[in-house]
Amino acid sequence: MEIRKEKNGNALILHLSGKLAIKEAQALDQVVRSELSGITDLTLDMTEVPYISSAGLRVLIIAQNMMDEAGGTLTITHVSEMVGSVLQLTGFSDFMKIE
Numbered sequence: 001m002e003i004r005k006e007k008n009g010n011a012l013i014l015h016l017s018g019k020l021a022i023k024e025a026q027a028l029d030q031v032v033r034s035e036l037s038g039i040t041d042l043t044l045d046m047t048e049v050p051y052i053s054s055a056g057l058r059v060l061i062i063a064q065n066m067m068d069e070a071g072g073t074l075t076i077t078h079v080s081e082m083v084g085s086v087l088q089l090t091g092f093s094d095f096m097k098i099e
Contacts, residue, residue, distance in 0.1 A: 003031050010072075011041040017048035020056030029059045032066065040072035047078035052086055064096055075099060 001024035004015040012035060018024060036042065042063060060076070067074040075097045079087065087093050 001027060003028060005031070005035065007035075007039075010039055011043070012036070012039045013043040013045055015045045015047070019051040019053075020046075020049050020059075021051065021053040022055040025053065025055035025059045028056070029062060032059060032063045036063075036066050036070070040067075040070055041075075042067055042072065043075045043077055045077050046080070046083055049083055050080055052083050057086070057090060057092065060092065060096065073097065 001016060001018035001020065004017070006013040006015065014028075014031065014035075016028070020028065044060075044063070060074075064074050076087070077099045079098060084093075084098070087096070087098060092098075
């Protein structure tokens with residue numbers, strides 16, 4: 001997985017590319033935990049993410065919790081049909097902003 005960062009003030013966009021399985025979720029978790037200081041607007045651009053595992057879902061929950069604690073927002077954008085289905089079936093779309 002490739003993670004490209006785009007920071008503008010208190011906003012951070014993480015452009016993700018590749019599957020989001022166990023190994024990739026660990027890398028994303030490290031980025032999320034190290035990059036969110038001072039961030040109140042986090043966007044995960046999943047344009048190039050064809051697959052997400054339970055490990056990937058766990059990182060989304062961590063990111064959502066961190067943004068909630070910071071009084072910020074998490075937005076997940078450009079999800080594929082497969083990833084969108086997983087987010088819908090797991091109920092993530094009920095408490096996360098998905099565009």
